[in-house]
């Protein structure tokens with residue numbers, strides 16, 4: 001899971017507070033200071049972190065809480081709400097509808113992960129029943145068309161581009177028309193990226209946008225820029241009507257928290273995050289489940305989503321029925337371990353389960369994690385059916 005370090009530090013701070021016999025002003029302050037330190041390390045703006053600390057202290061008035069109150073829960077809830085506030089732009093994004101053609105245009109600086117993200121976005125929707133197609137209108141970077149073609153072929157997604165045509169507007173228009181005729185309902189246009197925000201890039205973006213009239217413009221940004229994301233997102237928003245943002249490389253950068261909060265401050269909804277180079281290292285970004293996972297509180301809706309992807313169709317109704325009844329037995333966990341081992345990044349799935357820290361499954365150590373799952377399964381093999389089903 002992304003931001004494993006930040007999540008680990010915050011949940012450890014809350015855990016330490018919970019371990020204290022009495023939660024008084026000193027214990028609360030220590031916990032908040034730890035969280036502050038972790039957020040600043042993730043490059044979240046100082047002003048936001050300060051505000052968060054003040055708000056939590058205002059909400060959690062230890063003197064007013066009667067002895068019967070569960071202080072730990074109240075504090076944890078206050079931290080949860082404040083983190084959500086920092087990350088919530090308060091604005092939903094356009095969502096494409098199946099069966100109705102939508103044109104989605106991708107913009108961003110070169111190297112931000114734009115081309116990779118176009119394919120991830122197409123692949124994600126293809127798995128959910130859309131009929132996506134990719135158009136390469138990046139005529140600036142040599143090799144851009146080959147890269148898109150290669151990715152598209154791997155994911156079995158139709159694509160359009162040209163080695164000889166140098167006018168990106170023409171390619172974009174032809175590509176969109178072609179795929180509309182083929183009844184594709186998600187036509188994704190990849191545009192040129194440049195090294196920095198320069199007039200020529202913005203002008204080209206404007207022209208492609210005018211000619212294709214996209215339903216949504218997605219701005220792709222690299223998370224390593226941290227707080228600087230604010231200026232970059234603003235600059236793109238001013239040139240073309242950016243409707244959503246995808247933040248990439250959340251797997252490798254400690255500054256991801258800063259990038260996410262800075263984008264939220266521009267009132268642009270982040271819709272997905274990139275968590276690796278592979279096609280399926282791509283996650284829906286939803287503020288509440290994201291914060292919930294960050295605090296080790298799980299993400300049931302994300303978990304359900306994954307179940308739909310990996311559990312055979314005929315077994316789904318029974319499993320969902322049991323889960324909706326709160327019936328999460330060791331037997332179910334065992335069966336899900338079997339399913340999880342069949343699929344890609346297991347860390348993603350694990351962080352969705354309450355109580356499982358993302359640090360349990362650090363990236364790059366998936367083999368080790370898989371071995372750990374197999375060990376858990378061997379331990380479960382020695383349990384009686386009664387224990388597994390209780």
Ligand code: GDP
Pocket residue numbers: 108109110111112113114115116117193248249250251252273274275276277
């Ligand atoms: P573009 O110039 O913006 O189109 O960028 P590319 O799609 O070519 O990506 C640049 C590099 O970033 C490539 O090596 C990608 O594999 C890599 N990349 C893209 N997204 C991610 C991500 O979420 N995580 C990681 N670790 N690498 C990524």
